[in-house]
Amino acid sequence: MNSAPQQPHQQATLPSQTSELRMVLRIALPMVVTMSTHMVMDVSDYIMVSWVSSNAQAALVPAQLTIFAYVALGMGTLSLVNTVVAQSFGQKNYTDCSAFTWQGLYLTGIFAALGCLLWLVLPGLFRSLGHDPGVQALELAYTQVGVLTIGPALAPVALCGFFTGIQRPLTTMWSAIEAVVVNAAVSYCLIFGMWGFPEMGIVGAAYGTLTGGCYRTVRLVITMCLPSHHQRFNSRHTWGFDWPKVKIILRVGIPSGLQWFSDIVVWWVFVNILVGKLFGTVHLIASNTAWQYMRVVFMPCIGMGIAVTSLVGEAIGRGDRKEAIRLTRITVLLTGGYAGFFSLVYLCLGGWLMSLLSDIPEVIRIGTGVLVCAAAFQLLDGVGIAYEGALRGAGDTFWPSILFVISHWLILIGGGSTMAYWKPQWGSLGPWIAAATLLVFIGLAMWWRWQSGKWMSIDLFKGQRQGIA
Numbered sequence: 136m137n138s139a140p141q142q143p144h145q146q147a148t149l150p151s152q153t154s155e156l157r158m159v160l161r162i163a164l165p166m167v168v169t170m171s172t173h174m175v176m177d178v179s180d181y182i183m184v185s186w187v188s189s190n191a192q193a194a195l196v197p198a199q200l201t202i203f204a205y206v207a208l209g210m211g212t213l214s215l216v217n218t219v220v221a222q223s224f225g226q227k228n229y230t231d232c233s234a235f236t237w238q239g240l241y242l243t244g245i246f247a248a249l250g251c252l253l254w255l256v257l258p259g260l261f262r263s264l265g266h267d268p269g270v271q272a273l274e275l276a277y278t279q280v281g282v283l284t285i286g287p288a289l290a291p292v293a294l295c296g297f298f299t300g301i302q303r304p305l306t307t308m309w310s311a312i313e314a315v316v317v318n319a320a321v322s323y324c325l326i327f328g329m330w331g332f333p334e335m336g337i338v339g340a341a342y343g344t345l346t347g348g349c350y351r352t353v354r355l356v357i358t359m360c361l362p363s364h365h366q367r368f369n370s371r372h373t374w375g376f377d378w379p380k381v382k383i384i385l386r387v388g389i390p391s392g393l394q395w396f397s398d399i400v401v402w403w404v405f406v407n408i409l410v411g412k413l414f415g416t417v418h419l420i421a422s423n424t425a426w427q428y429m430r431v432v433f434m435p436c437i438g439m440g441i442a443v444t445s446l447v448g449e450a451i452g453r454g455d456r457k458e459a460i461r462l463t464r465i466t467v468l469l470t471g472g473y474a475g476f477f478s479l480v481y482l483c484l485g486g487w488l489m490s491l492l493s494d495i496p497e498v499i500r501i502g503t504g505v506l507v508c509a510a511a512f513q514l515l516d517g518v519g520i521a522y523e524g525a526l527r528g529a530g531d532t533f534w535p536s537i538l539f540v541i542s543h544w545l546i547l548i549g550g551g552s553t554m555a556y557w558k559p560q561w562g563s564l565g566p567w568i569a570a571a572t573l574l575v576f577i578g579l580a581m582w583w584r585w586q587s588g589k590w591m592s593i594d595l596f597k598g599q600r601q602g603i604a
Contacts, residue, residue, distance in 0.1 A: 155458070159465045163442035165304035169295070170438030172311040174430040176318050176347065180340040181427055183326050185492065191337045193266070193416050194273035196423040197407050198337075201260070201274070202281035204399040205253060206288050209246035211395030213239050213292040214444075215388035218528055219380075220300025221445045222595060225452020231380070232301055233359065233370035238380045239293025240356075247286030254282055264407050267416055273337050280341035287348025294355035299445045301368070310354045318347030383595060387530050394536035401543040409551045409566040418563040421501035424492045429509050432477045436517040439470045440524025447528030456591055463525040463585065467518055474517025481510040501562065508567040515578030522581035529590035538580055546573040 177199070185192040216239040223231040257278050261271045295307040322343025328334025335342065358364070365371045406426075411419035443466040450459040481488070485506035489499040526535055547569055554565030561568075584590075 152461075155461055156465055159442070159446065159462055159469065162299070162302060162304050162446055163439050163466065163469065165308035166299065166438035166442040167435040168438070169304070169308045169311040170434040170441070172308075172315045174434040176315045176344070177430060178427045179315075179319055180322055180343065181423070182492070183322060184337050184340055187326065187336050189416075189420065190267065190269040191273055193411075193419050193423065194270045194277065194337060195340070196426060197264075197266070197270075197403070197411065197419075198274045198277035198281065200399060200403045200406060201257070201278050202253075202284065204396060204403050205250055206285055207399040208392045208396035209243065209285070209289040210292050210392070212246075212385065212388035212392030213242060213289060213296065214391060214395075214441075214527065215384050215530075215532070216293045216296030217300050217441065217444050218296075218387070218448045218530055219383060219595060220297050221448025221528065222452035222530075224301050225449040229367055230369045230373055232297060233364075233368040234373040234377055235380055235384065236293055236297040236359065236370075237374045238377055238384060239296060240290060241376060242381065242384065243286060243289040243293060246289055250282055250285040254279065257282075265412050266407070266419075270416065270419075276338050277341050280338055280345065284341070284345045284348055287345060287352050290352040291348070291355060294352070294359065295441075297359060298355070299441060300448065302445065302449065304442070304445075306355070306358055310351050310358075313354065314347040314351035317350045318343045321346045387532050387595060390536035391527065391532040394532075394539045397540045398543055401547050404548055405551060405566060405570065409548070409555055410563045413555050414563045417495070417497050418501055420493065420495070421489075421498045422505055422563060422567075424489060424498065425502040425505035425509065427492065428481070428488055428506060429513075432474050432509075432513055433516065433520070436470050436474060436520045439466055439473075439517075440520045440527075442466065443521055443524040444528040447525045451529055459525070459529070463521070466525070467521045470517040470521040471514055475514040478510040478513040481506040481513070485510075501564070504564045505567050508564065508571045512571040512574035512578075516574040517578075519574070519578030519581040522578075522585045525585060526581070526590055530593045530595045531584070531590035534589070535581065535584060538584075539577065542573060542576060542580075546576065 181192070181195055184195050216235055219235045220232045223229070223235065257275055261274045261278075264271070264274075266274065291310070295310075298304065298306045320343075322340045324330055324332040325335045325339025325342050326337070327339075359368075359370050406419070406422060410422045443463055446462045446466070447459040450456070450462060485503040486499060488506065489502040493499055493502070523535055526532070547566075550569035550572060551566035554561070554569050555563075558565045
């Protein structure tokens with residue numbers, strides 16, 4: 136008797152749920168493809184470099200993390216371009232969408248210029264790690280070219296923030312796919328000296344990354360200025376420096392940037408010292424190889440996080456916080472399902488996966504254990520990434536940033552060091568157990584923060600409106 140009155144309600148809500156699912160998928164799938172292209176680019180470089188030598192295989196990830204530690208500071212800050220563009224788009228302030236993007240490009244130039252100072256510290260930095268001399272030499276050679284990739288790595292973050300914020304993620308996706316093709320072609324030619332190009336080994340991979348980033352930056356700037364976008368967003372006329380808009384990006388973006396920087400520094404210490412220095416090259420190769428498979432999960436999850444940032448930001452710009460909650464719930468379910476599936480894959484097929492990228496029995500054995508640790512944290516890591524993206528869409532960056540910094544240093548570095556010295560017979564698996572503990576904790580903490588509703592009281596443009604008034 137009670138079921139009949141409920142049917143109209145169900146019929147009314149199901150189409151809304153379906154349309155919201157479609158909305159999430161329309162934004163999220165291109166972003167998943169976009170972030171997956173980064174994974175494809177890194178993994179393809181790793182595979183090609185592994186054909187050169189085992190030293191190159193050991194050197195690539197530490198070298199990439201060294202550059203990315205600084206790049207992450209800019210990426211975290213510029214990721215807020217997506218938030219402010221999405222909220223401006225929701226408020227129908229279309230000119231501000233392009234204006235905020237131009238300010239992101241100016242900040243990119245500042246980050247790139249300051250990044251050149253890394254050239255002064257790189258030699259001493261790699262000497263201090265104590266890796267094998269052959270590995271050290273290749274790490275230094277890669278990063279000296281990698282410094283030049285800072286600008287081309289950061290500019291697309293601001294530009295993609297524009298296209299994702301205005302809910303045109305296909306532009307972002309296609310530019311990423313094209314950049315991967317460019318990177319792969321250049322890397323192949325320069326790593327192996329094909330078609331008349333010089334044979335550069337691991338350095339060729341760095342030049343491939345540089346070329347792909349430059350291509351993508353130019354491609355996105357031209358697209359933003361095309362008549363179809365200029366007509367609505369006035370993108371050719373909003374390039375002037377706007378300090379109030381820069382302040383909004385920095386005010387909310389710097390906590391996120393410092394968090395990203397701290398996260399990568401922590402993982403840099405983890406890979407280079409807690410794994411590489413304490414346990415040697417074999418453990419370093421095993422962790423680097425397992426890392427390539429982890430990227431298959433966390434890079435698409437990051438894409439989902441970027442998508443929900445845009446969706447939540449646009450919904451909040453329209454003043455519809457209830458829709459922001461519903462869209463976040465859908466994204467969390469999708470992300471958790473994807474990550475959970477790969478947890479089972481790592482658990483059941485870890486040894487086989489490792490054997491595809493290495494024929495060294497000890498590397499396969501150690502890497503299989505690392506993938507078991509990944510299986511333990513993968514689900515909650517994916518959920519945490521989705522909730523963090525939703526919080527960023529609301530402009531809630533300060534509390535998550537503080538939590539990330541403290542927990543990463545205490546649990547990953549403190550706990551990882553404790554495990555390394557308390558259970559040295561476990562080798563690098565001890566620190567990886569600490570990593571699994573950290574990522575489970577972060578996932579639960581991001582869930583709690585979103586459920587607390589603190590993000591609902593944040594107004595990114597309050598100061599700007601008061602200034603205008």
